[in-house]
Amino acid sequence: MATDGPRAGRPRDNRVDAAIVAATRELLAEVGYAGLTMDAVAARAGVGKAAIYRRYSTKPEVAFAAAVHGVDLRPPGDTGSLLGDLTALAEVIVGHLSNPAASRALMSLLGEIGNDPELTRQFLTTFVEPEVAGNAELLQRAVDRGELAEMPDVELFHSAFGGAVMAWLLVHHRPPKGFPERLARFMHAALTGDT
Numbered sequence: 331m332a333t334d335g336p337r338a339g340r341p342r343d344n345r346v347d348a349a350i351v352a353a354t355r356e357l358l359a360e361v362g363y364a365g366l367t368m369d370a371v372a373a374r375a376g377v378g379k380a381a382i383y384r385r386y387s388t389k390p391e392v393a394f395a396a397a398v399h400g401v402d403l404r405p406p407g408d409t410g411s412l413l414g415d416l417t418a419l420a421e422v423i424v425g426h427l428s429n430p431a432a433s434r435a436l437m438s439l440l441g442e443i444g445n446d447p448e449l450t451r452q453f454l455t456t457f458v459e460p461e462v463a464g465n466a467e468l469l470q471r472a473v474d475r476g477e478l479a480e481m482p483d484v485e486l487f488h489s490a491f492g493g494a495v496m497a498w499l500l501v502h503h504r505p506p507k508g509f510p511e512r513l514a515r516f517m518h519a520a521l522t523g524d525t
Contacts, residue, residue: 349375350382354396358431363393363438390449393439394457397431405464412472413518416491419468420510423495428506437500462488472521482521491517 353374357366368389372379386392406418426432443449465488472478494513498504518524 346375346377346381347385349377350385350392351396354392355429355431358393358397358435359429363435363442366393366435368392388449388452390439390443390453391456393435394453397429397435397439398426399457405468408471412475412477412521413514415468415471416514416517417510419465419491420495420513423492424499424506424510427495427499433500436496458488461492465491478521487517487521 350371353371354366357370357374361370366389368379368382371392372382375382382392386395406415406422409415409418427436443453462484466481466484469478469481469484469487473481491513494517495509498509498513499506
């Protein structure tokens with residue numbers, strides 16, 4: 331999924347990047363992950379398939395980048411408090427996972443990734459590791475502010491926090507309104523022991 335550094339040749343056209351993501355997102359919302367093809371993405375985006383493959387090596391990669399988030403992922407900015415940072419993080423994740431493309435495609439996409447060890451490895455490297463690194467940065471800020479006595483298990487935090495959003499939106503099909511604040515308060519209490 332990830333490339334090993336920049337490739338030689340012309341610089342990438344951001345308009346093509348945006349067209350590919352928009353086309354993929356639209357198609358995922360219309361036909362779901364199973365119905366998505368690279369030919370359809372190319373036609374909808376008005377580009378050749380080679381332009382897609384210069385940016386994404388597989389269908390799951392372009393689908394995840396369009397439905398959830400791309401590879402250039404940064405944690406939310408410092409709000410000045412752990413509760414504020416957790417709320418901001420929950421809002422970002424809920425925003426990513428409540429769009430129609432993610433709602434329609436994510437479970438099928440994750441199923442395909444989970445059935446292929448190479449896709450799993452690429453997915454972890456390209457998408458999950460940056461998420462975990464962003465979570466670590468957010469939690470380290472709380473340690474530095476003295477809100478947490480020590481760094482919690484970041485991978486467990488990532489799984490619990492993101493998994494809660496996925497379960498709420500994609501398993502239980504609950505509305506996102508108010509959920510970021512509820513999740514943030516719940517996780518803040520779990521991390522700090524303050525109820």
